[in-house]
Amino acid sequence: ATLAGSLPRLARSADSAYDLDRFGNARILHMTDTHAQLKPVYFREPSVNIGIGSMQGNPPHLVGKAFLDRFGIRPDSADAYAFTSIEFEKGAGRFGKLGGFAHLKTLIDRLRSDVGAGRSLLLDGGDLWQGTGLANAMQGADMVDAANLLGIEAMTGHWEFTYGEQVLRDNLERFKGEFLAQNVFLTEEAAFNDAKAFDPASGRVFKPSVIKDIGGHRVAVIGQAFPYVPIAHPKRFTPDWKFGIRDEELQKLVDGHRNNDKVDAVILLSHNGMDVDLKLASRVTGIDVILGGHTHDAVPQPITVANAGGVTLVTNAGSNGKYLAVLDLDIAKGKVANVRYRLLPVFSELLKPDLAMQALIEKAREPHAAAWGDKIAAADRLLYRRGNFSGTMDQLICDALRGELHAEIALSPGFRWGTTALAGQPLTMEDVLAQTAITYPETYVATMTGAQIKDVLEDVCDNLFNPDPYYQQGGDMVRVGGLSYACTPSETVGKRISELKLNGGRTLEAGKSYKVAGWASVNEQKGTPVWDVVASHLRSGKPPNRDAPGVTLKGVDGNPGITAQQ
Amino acid sequence: AFAAANDKYPEEAFKAKSEADAIKALYGKTAEASDKVKLDAPEIAENGAVVPVSVTTTLPDVTSISFLVSENPVVLVASYKIPAGTMPSVANRIKMAKTSNVIVVVEAGGKVYSTTKEVKVTVGGCGG
Amino acid sequence: MPSTIRVRATSNGDITEVQALIQHPMDSGFVKDAKGEIISPHFIQQLTFEYDGKNVFAANWGGGVSKDPYVKFAFKGGKKGDDLKISWIDNKGATDTTTAKIQ
Ligand SMILES: [Mn+2]
Ligand SMILES: [Mn+2]
Known part of the structure; x- marks a missing residue:
């Protein structure tokens, strides 16, 4: 396959923005990591997304102007607003929110009808069922309804697994598409106990792939679930299953x-994260395109990776419903002759919401609308989360944890989902839940030594900056409150974190014990759900903490994964 | 009762603190790296207490397969006898105290071969 | 008392694939209990699989093998309906033996 795509010039008009030139004979639409955001959202892309080693300076580790230059996007354009953090608030005022399933539905229907019946396929890369209070309360059932109405034909998963096996299976019972995962297997115990599996002989829990007929061509779609579910989340949700990358089984x-x-094309619908997909593409042969997710990287053009069998294109389609990827394939007998790829930002204002989807969304939201709709506080500044080390929204959560739980230090997970709130915007319980809605929200207060705290930071940092992507897990750095530190991403594990200091400048001592508050622990906890802690902090009306995030980066001068504006 | 006529348990090898010592105690020689020994282990362990690892090899005349973890307090974990007629392929589950190299050693035709893979043991922490 | 050993042995005509799962604490002797006291070593040291009067597989194990050990191997031959005999002995001298029919 060769890349013949370029970015569409986005005219600011509803009629022409989504008119795509016809190309090829099969259209695959890909969405991923919507995190259950049924309504249009603001979502600020990262200003810090550092790549080290061979990843330095290469997509997806480009931000700000370096990103615009690499992908030929005009500064000050709608695309610049969608794909980067540059002047985010100004762009938000000009171009509005993105995504929303009613708007996505309109766009998807149009792009499918443009190519005619039987010539397109709609795929979802996972993280579809989690990310809002509603999805959490309904255990993803709302998103199954939305997915069915949208017409998703196949999906894979990550946060879907955090509802546990029973809920997952109940939801999949209602899902009209296929759930694909080649890399989930029964544990040895589960296999001995004859636990349910798609293929008991291999122990494969789910159907690994499906062959679809698109316009008379046979296209294999293989699912690759997030490889590290039992490490990144409490093991109790998936006690019977083993994950992993498993590229030999994939081959x-x-x-x-x-x-x-005798398929004509092979697509990998992946939730590996982009760095892992780039390495996988260099090792596994015979895949035409990897449609990737998990790391929430909005990469406008595919990356071409050479391997022993030819080349594989690797993409990543952003998050929160902001984008819809359009992969047009020119398929010949037994091969993909040519490809055109576009990652379309879904500008909600340019798309008329689909009425049926709108009705479905309103009906699902109705039981919670009153309880979650009241203003708790106003955003004191732009509140965002995405970024390798810190975000203002996570600083707010850390303040809440320290204040409400009377702890010296707070730790908060580096999740990449969670929407952005503009300064002055009212914050409701629904907004708080959009940052916190998980199935293990309990807060904890623990006594940890300085050495233990450093170990946690080192461990998570290695998951982010290990030079071998197969040893990464694809999150951002754990957020800290009440603590500052220096980080040298290019160092090795155990040597990246230094200069640990408490607020006020006292050095964190390895042998001394500190009171630490946190949430989203993989160990079972009994504390108040974090959303209640954050809401009660906001209600208390305490003056906002405007301290700059206390992370000093070392050895990354000139890295195009950092913008001057933090 | 334990009826099988097995060889003596290799006490000394199970006391070794380094992989070289353990291999020496087991085989009386050093191992040479071989790409004909295929070790399947996760890059990141889901649980350090239960790490599934398996090995298979295309080497002929395999008589023994051993698993070692370089950072464990006892480096040698398991050593298997492969009689004639048994396939040169074993899967088992091992403990790993922390991130470490897993080394698998195959004795074939009187020579000793090995391959190594790093397995990371982490507290986790998630993201996307 | 039921056996500590669970076995699945299946023949495809040429090759018999064997999986065993054994209940055993496999205490290494390096782990402390809740009171901070070392749990004394207690692990299976030797495990054998016998078919037709011959050993087809034998293991020497240390405390680094996981709790409730699992092992999988395959051997040539082995007829459906024939017996496979499995035995282990641990460092405290305890033993268990079972026979399983090849399927
Ligand atoms: Mn994910
Ligand atoms: Mn995600």
């Missing part, structure tokens, strides 16, 4: 589809 699957099923 066998691809070879089988190529040699035995």
